[in-house]
Amino acid sequence: MTPAILFLEQQKAPFTLHQYECTAHDDFGAHAASQLQVPLAQVFKTLLTEGEQGAVVALVPSSGKVNLKRLAKAAGMKKLEMMPPAKAERLTGYKVGGISPFAQKKRLVTVLDESAHLHVEILVSGGKRGLSLGVTADLLQNLLDAVIADIAE
Template structure:
């Protein structure tokens, strides 16, 4: 039971668990998609960015990457850069490859790529390597008070 699952249960959110065997040491989103037999565009990785105004979480498809300029615009900040992995782990309480957008140590502004709305459900990290959560983009947006914008490339 991860903090992300506990949070979703407390919120009475509708979600599904998707465990898989994680043998990857990088590109965890693509690995999850392969193991779970879903398109990489339907698996969303949780990326941490930072700027002068603080940290911002980006949720983008495993098949792409985040466009930092578009993310900054969507978050209403001047400039963002990728956060070093060790800092992301300290800030969220999760290990890289298992960083969930839910129940992080501190609630951070979150931007979900608009492509999520094309799927009946998307997968995000469940809070540890080898565990994904399935839910609708609308549920995710509501639970995280996320902004939806075109941030992936």
């Protein structure tokens, strides 16, 4: 049981659990999509970024990458860059490859790519490698007070 699952259960939020064997050392989203046999665009990766005004969580499809300029604009910040993995782990309480957008140590500004609404359900990390959670974009937006924007490329 991860903090992300406990959080969703406490919120009485509907979600699906998807477990798989994780043997990847990078590109965890593509690995999850392959293992779970779902489209790459339906698996969203949780990326941590930082700037002078603070940290921002970006949720983008594993089929692409985050556009840092559009992300900064959506978050109301001047400039953002990718956060070093060790810092992301300390800030969220999760290991890289298993960073969930839910139940992080500190509540951060979260921006969800607008393409999430193209899917009935998107998959995000469940809080450890080999565990994904299926949620609706609306649920994620509501629980995390996420900004919806075109941030993927």
